[in-house]
Amino acid sequence: MKITILSIFPEMFAGFLDTSIIKKARLKGLVEYELVDIRSFSKDKHNRVDDYSFGGGAGMVFLYQPVVDALAFVKTPKSHVIMMAPAGYLFKQKRARELKEYEHLILICGHYEGFDERILQHVDEVLCIGDYVLTGGELAAMVVADAVTRLVDGVIAEDSPQEESFENGLLEYPQYTRPDTIDGFTVPEVLLSGHHEKIAQWRRKESLRKTWKYRPELLEKIDLDKKDRQYLEEIVLEEDKV
Numbered sequence: 001m002k003i004t005i006l007s008i009f010p011e012m013f014a015g016f017l018d019t020s021i022i023k024k025a026r027l028k029g030l031v032e033y034e035l036v037d038i039r040s041f042s043k044d045k046h047n048r049v050d051d052y053s054f055g056g057g058a059g060m061v062f063l064y065q066p067v068v069d070a071l072a073f074v075k076t077p078k079s080h081v082i083m084m085a086p087a088g089y090l091f092k093q094k095r096a097r098e099l100k101e102y103e104h105l106i107l108i109c110g111h112y113e114g115f116d117e118r119i120l121q122h123v124d125e126v127l128c129i130g131d132y133v134l135t136g137g138e139l140a141a142m143v144v145a146d147a148v149t150r151l152v153d154g155v156i157a158e159d160s161p162q163e164e165s166f167e168n169g170l171l172e173y174p175q176y177t178r179p180d181t182i183d184g185f186t187v188p189e190v191l192l193s194g195h196h197e198k199i200a201q202w203r204r205k206e207s208l209r210k211t212w213k214y215r216p217e218l219l220e221k222i223d224l225d226k227k228d229r230q231y232l233e234e235i236v237l238e239e240d241k242v
């Protein structure tokens, strides 16, 4: 897979591309990253990439020409083009899983107060990473590139993604490592028991507990069986006591 990023601040990606899993994916040749500076496509004598918004209003808007020319430079018939902006579909794990199937993703980092709407004629989808406004699309592009990269075959251990938060519609259960007691805090007994079925049941219940506590709306979107409902009843009583 190849991920191309169009930005006016390509230098922001240096640390991202040169650290941890992303660096490994790059060095193993599993994902190729390409950074393209939108400013180098400006036809303005001052290299400008933005201008005032028709109709007035604060802030500068990305010009059509440099963005569309940069896009034409990198786009192939296999490319899937994404604009990073607050006014878009909310990016979720499910979309990350779908995006990893594309051979070539192009992420355009919107900046300043927005972009000329006509740029969207050349874009397949607009993605927002959360209900807040960033100074630009760069961090959002890193989020999408990161979430997709780690799902590409060979990037991380085979069986780990299925166990994670959001993969089964729930938040992930708590985890512990050695030592089994520290500062008087102990690891739940069952995890030391070696009893796989009991451990799986405990993890399911604790997954439900985290989801109930932090993201209750997720519980409405998944199929809960009888046992899950019983766990939830117990959780409500247990948490009431705390």
Ligand code: ADE
Binding pocket: 084, 085, 086, 110, 127, 128, 129, 130, 131, 132, 133, 134, 135, 136, 137, 140
């Ligand atoms: N650009 C600025 N804020 C953003 C957000 N929340 N998601 C995607 N791109 C953005």
